[in-house]
Amino acid sequence: MSQAVMFKFRLYVAADALNSAQALGNLTALCRRHLPDRHEIEIIDVFREPKRALADGIFMTPTLVKLAPVPSRTIVGTLSQTQLVMQALGLEALAP
Amino acid sequence: MSANHPSPGRRSSAKLPSKALTGIIGFDEITGGGLPRGRTTLLAGGPGSGKTLLALQFLVHGAQDCQEPGIFVAFEETAKRIVANADSFGWRLAALRRKKLFIMDAQPMPELVQAGDFDLSGMLAALDAKIKEMGARRIVFDALDIVLALLPEPAAIRREVYRLHEWLLARELTGIITVKADGNDAGAVIGQLFGFMQFMVDCAVILSHCVLLGVSHRNLRVLKYRGSSFDENESPFLIGNSGLEVAVARTPGRVDAKVSKERVSSGVKRLDTMLDGGYYRGASVLITGFSGTAKTTLSAAFAEAACRRGERTMFVSFDSDCTEVVRNLASVGIRLKPYVNSGCLRMISARSIAGSAETYLVRIKTLAQAHGARCLVIDPVSTWYKSGNDLSAQSVADRLIDWAKGEGLTLVCTSLSDEMSNRMESNSPLQVSMLADTWIHLNYLVQAGERNRGLSIVKSRGTAHSNQVRELILSDAGVTLSDTYTAGGEVLMGTLRWEKESAERAVHEAAEVVTKLKGVKLDAEEAELAARLKALQVELVAKQVEKALLASATQSRKGELSRGRTRMQELRGADAAKPGRKSS
Missing domain, CATH: 3.40.50.300 (P-loop containing nucleotide triphosphate hydrolases)
Known part of the structure; x- marks a missing residue:
């Protein structure tokens, strides 16, 4: 049943900062492994769109927001602790 | 710096001071x-x-x-x-x-x-x-x-x-x-x-x-x-x-700023006289005394006098509510209500301010500045060191006085003396007395079953002042001071003073009567003598007249006699003529 659910992510990054790049790397790896073909990632560079960051209340980078499925979730950091990230995204069942 | 910044931003580095x-x-x-x-x-x-x-x-x-x-x-x-x-x-x-x-x-x-x-x-x-x-x-x-x-x-x-x-x-x-x-x-x-x-x-x-x-x-x-x-x-x-x-x-630059020679009335005429014209404008006055020695009344008299001169005044009471203070003072002829109504006088009940001595000071400062006060009464400041404030109260009192001086405010503080330590010299609460320009001490004198209020000026900088104790009398006509009597090394007040005054009055009256009597007696004697003098003068005149009459009578008789003799000689035709007549 969970096959049909689409995961929508939005990742706020600070240009090419190291931790932002790490977060993006970790996120794509996670998605490729656990959510193949059922994820969307929107990347927002706060340096290019600062007003958007302000409006969205994003003050730490990198920040990952899971928009769908509800409930939405916010995770800050490089997403290097996979276990924790999976838990936060409600993907414990898929974890190895 | 971005061009998007408005002008204040661009001005900053060049002209604005280095501090914000x-x-x-x-x-x-x-x-x-x-x-x-x-x-x-x-x-x-x-x-x-x-x-x-x-x-x-x-x-x-x-x-x-x-x-x-x-x-x-x-x-x-x-x-x-x-x-x-x-x-x-x-x-x-x-x-x-x-x-x-x-x-x-x-x-x-x-x-x-x-x-x-x-x-x-x-x-x-x-x-x-x-x-x-x-x-x-x-x-x-x-x-x-x-x-x-x-x-x-x-x-x-x-x-x-x-x-x-x-x-x-x-x-x-x-x-x-x-x-x-x-x-x-x-x-x-x-x-x-x-x-x-x-x-x-x-x-x-x-x-x-x-x-x-x-x-x-x-x-x-x-x-x-x-x-x-x-x-x-x-x-x-x-x-x-x-x-x-x-x-x-401290605001050292301002402490010595305004020194005035102007005098302001204490609100009690005799006290002004004792102080050679009143308190100095901008001076800090301390009124110490036990509970009930009329500290509040004396300080309120000052406030009333200030209001009468049209000076904005603030009265801070730590004892009771403003309305109570106004009512109580009205009973001794100090009417503050009209001034409160006109806005000239601001009454503050400091019991509503909770907190440390600092809190009080800052609140008082702010309120006084907002009111534009020229005269300030704080009744009593001794409250400050009664609420766990011993350490800070002293510096607060110092700052209060420094601040008042800097602002040119005439400050009257009352301070409650400790009933236990009876000697006035040992009571210098908060050591405000060190800093105060004028220190007035009020005391009770218990004598012959009475408690009477005594006022003395302990010090008054830059002022020739009376060193005598005066009796402070409160009546519905206001505050008055009265001379005390010193008799046998004791100061007499109240009934004793009144008795002494009466006795002196009686003695004086008796002396006056005696003098009058003497005068009357002398007048009588004088009149008598004058009368006698007049009688004698009349007698003298009579004697003189009598004497003159006698002389003239003698003269005429003499003439009569000689005329008679001549006539007789003529009648008789006597020959033995007188030599005088012969020649004629």
Whole structure:
């Protein structure tokens, strides 16, 4: 049943900062492994769109927001602790 | 600097002073003009120590009075709550928020998950956009420790603090970073952070809040200020009706400022005479005495006299309610009500002010300034050292007098003497007497079953004053002073004085009667003598007349005789003629 659910992510990054790049790397790896073909990632560079960051209340980078499925979730950091990230995204069942 | 900045921003480096005024009473004096412009200030303190308030006041002052828009980054409280709190101080944030003040909600969401390292560049990018948009010159990061605590390791914390600091310096923003610190938790992350930030910033201010004997004391201390001198001592402050107010220890430049030779009436005529014309304008007068020695009455007489001259006056009562004071004084002929109604006199019931001696002083200062008072009565100041304030009360009293002198205010303080220590010399409560220009002591004299009030002038600088004790008499006609009698080494007052006066009057009257009697008697004697003199004179005249008559009678008889003899000779034809007749 969970096959049909689409995961929508939005990742706020600070240009090419190291931790932002790490977060993006970790996120794509996670998605490729656990959510193949059922994820969307929107990347927002706060340096290019600062007003958007302000409006969205994003003050730490990198920040990952899971928009769908509800409930939405916010995770800050490089997403290097996979276990924790999976838990936060409600993907414990898929974890190895 | 971006071209988007409005003119105040571009002017800054060239013309503006090197410090940014905070608009906080006292704080700008301590720091010699405010916080370092274009630099970062660290504001540390425990919970509820007033950090947020100080920082916000700094922004409000900048936006409202200095043409320096500001941004408040709120990590702890929501913008809504901050605005609500600020409204209670009368800062119109709603109007300011439209253009000159931006409050950024940056509270980490409670359900936020932290996984791995992150940094604050997102926030700084957003702030950059906002700063350009509104031309902000001031910025506050309130409770930075909250967001830093989310970082996984101390090294990351240091890195982000450096990032923030560099960012602030590059934009030449005058910034405040507040962090929670109690000073004694050095082992904790915040403690480390605090220590490290202290070195980094250009100015560090510590706020503390403690309770001594149930009385709250707030203190502020400037720990460091690069490139500037500052008052290094702890300065008490309080959170007043319009924000923070810091008590400045001394204002040396102003202490000697206004010395007047003008005299102002004490409200009691005889006392003015005793003082060679009254108190000096701008003097500090201390009235000491036990409970019920008419200290309040004497000080109120001064207030009434001041109001009669049309001088704005403030009467601070620690004892009772204003209406009670006014009513009680009316019974001794001191009518303050008309002046209260006209607004000339401001009555303050200080019992409604809760807190430390500092609180009282700052409140009194603020109220007096708001009222534009020229004369100030505080009844009694001794309350200050009765509420766990022994240490600070003295310095508060000093500052009160310094301040009053600086302002040219004529200050009358009463002070309750301790009933136990009976000798007046040993009672110099608060050592105000050292600083006061005029010290009047009121005392009871118990004698012959009576308590009578005595007034004496212990000292009065620059004034020839009477050294005699006078009796203070209260009646519905007001306050009067009366001479006392010294009899057999004792001062007589009350009934004894009255008896003595009566006795003297009786003696005097008796003497007068005797004199009168004597006068009458002498008058009578004089009259008698005069009468006798007159009778004798009449007698004399009579004698003289008699004598004259006698002489003339003798003469005529003589003539008659000779004429008769001649006639007889003629008749007889006597021949023996007289030689005289022969020749004829």
